[in-house]
Amino acid sequence: FSSYFDTTGIDDLWQPTPVSWIMPALASCPPWLTATDNTVAVRQCKHPDVAALCELTGQPLISTSANPSGMKPATSALQAHRHFHGRVDMILVNDAYSSWRPSSVRRYATQQVIRT
Numbered sequence: 413f414s415s416y417f418d419t420t421g422i423d424d425l426w427q428p429t430p431v432s433w434i435m436p437a438l439a440s441c442p443p444w445l446t447a448t449d450n451t452v453a454v455r456q457c458k459h460p461d462v463a464a465l466c467e468l469t470g471q472p473l474i475s476t477s478a479n480p481s482g483m484k485p486a487t488s489a490l491q492a493h494r495h496f497h498g499r500v501d502m503i504l505v506n507d508a509y510s511s512w513r514p515s516s517v518r519r520y521a522t523q524q525v526i527r528t
Contacts, residue, residue: 416441416472417452421520425456430515432477434526445474455515461504475500478514485514 417435425433432455437446445452457463457473466473478492479485486492489505496503517526 416445417454425454425520430455430458432515432517434517434519436521451519453517459504 415438417437425431432453434447434451435454437450437452441452447453462473477485478495480495483495486495489503492503514527516528518524519526
């Protein structure tokens with residue numbers, strides 16, 4: 413992801429609970445990945461299948477949140493399926509790694525908490 417955002421201090425992002433970090437996007441980051449304020453959300457995933465897929469491809473995984481804009485987050489695989497049926501390629505479910513709680517959201521530059 414070094415072509416999408418500045419990875420300086422990326423190792424400091426790791427948290428024991430899911431956190432999505434709002435990072436300033438680089439000019440090389442595709443516009444369809446950025447928010448209107450030219451930022452990109454980044455989250456390290458503990459799910460072993462997701463980590464293996466990223467390792468295998470050597471690329472980050474780009475995905476949507478489990479909540480379409482304006483809707484409550486999905487709290488089960490069935491709700492995620494209902495939200496995204498026909499709009500995503502895959503919903504990966506592994507109950508050992510799926511808490512079905514939304515991640516907290518923080519701005520990396522300021523550590524401001526957007527959502528807990």
